Amino acid sequence: MQRTITWAHTCEVADPWNWLGNGDLLMTDGYSFPSDAAAQVNFIRQLADASIVGLALGEGFAAPPLTAEAIAAADSIDFPILMTARNVPFVTIARLVAEASSGRAHSRAAKVLRLYDVLRRTHQGAMVDDLLERLGGELHASLHVIELRTGSSLLPAPTGLPPEVREAALKRAQSEKGRLPAFNRLADDHVSALLVPVGTRGSAGLVVRAWPEGEVPDLLLTQHAAMIVELEVERRAAQASRIRARGADLTRRMLDGTITPEAAASQIRLHRLGDGPWRVTLWQEENDDHSTHPRAIGLAEGLEYVQWPHLHLPVGELHLIVVDDDRFLAGLELDFVDATVGASQPVASLTRLSDAFREAQWALESARAASVQSAIYGSHGSYFMPNTVAEGEAAVQRLLGPIIKYDEEHGANLLGSLQVYFEVNRSWQEGARRLGIHKQTLVYRLKKIEEMTGADLRDFGVQAELYLALRTRQLLSTTGRGALGG
16 A cells, blocks of 8 residues: 655654544654553554554664564554664654655645635635535535533534534543543544544534545644634634623513513514513522533533523522523423523513513422422422412411511511521520510510411411411512512
8 A cells, every 4th residue: 555654753642643643654762652462453553543654663762572463463454664773863754754745735735725715704704604514625524513511513514413423522522631632533433533622721622524535634734624613613602602691681671671672572582582482491500519410511601502592691599591482391401401490481571571580480499399300380389389479479468468467567576586486496495595585575476476367386287387388478579570689
């Protein structure tokens, strides 16, 4: 087999096939060359699979002797192994290759210029969604750009990425803990696949799959393609960040009622949320220490990579997300986020968004109480809590209404005293101490509650009803607009 050497390079790392590629001659003193037969055979096959054209081992340095098995394996795949004399420096070989390759260098430079011309035309608006298709045409390969924790596609591609290749890329990134080598070979039964880091943060990767009839793409051109892709990913990320900020502001104004329904409807269409109906979902993330997903990330970061339209507004430690009702179920399928979710019923009018927010909070509380991942307002409730806000308000009025009215008319604190009484496990002494009153004063207040409500506080069932009514009232008090902080 005829092999053309385009570059000669020294490399002493254990996996040189992740750093060199097609047309390269590997020169090594053998510090990372294995000594046992099976490992030597694997080393040679890995070099050949990466389209490295040959191996030059320096004699008299650290390289162990070539085994008969390694020589036979190299012969079977026609892979050259050169033993260079100790008095022949590698730099001499490198210069000879460089001089012989000078003509090819002009051809490569022309290809690089064509790659950047693709980027120039993209930024001029001649194309937006076919960048990868154009770059792939220059490299004779299919290109995909993915986020290396979620697997989400960051740029449109003309063809789909096989699931097994996507998963192999994610596993490779996870194994390297975000510090990928320059080139990473991925297992693919059909064509060779290469993973190249995009940017310096280790969060994105370019997957290159050569066309069946083509050769493995030139590694230098592939790196230039990765730099071009990084510019486009960053451009889109900055644009998306501005859109998310405007969406959060729109959501807050709709909840506060500081925007007219007509203006809100116009703006929500710009966010691709249509004419309704919509749902409000409220998310509470689990503590990172209890994450069950091997690649779990924060919700706010994860939302950057979802494809469905939404509005996102942080509310304290919670996350409010508005989605189109048709995409509601897809919005709950963020399998890279560990969270509990409450969802409102569909709302057809944007003026009801604040009511939907209260419904989502109620549903979230129901999900927490029932220890389930998600709940929909009016459909899922705690076994002992009302299902809806309306049911909760009715229960509070029936059980606590007289007490609330008395406190308002007389400036008293009967309800607060009852709350403390339950919090201290019905201890008269501790309750009085916490309230800063005499024990007999607390006894008087609770007697007053019995007289007003007809309830017998010695009855455990009555105690349970009053406790749950207090808890319901507390929940209701946090589901108004004040929960947004202004």
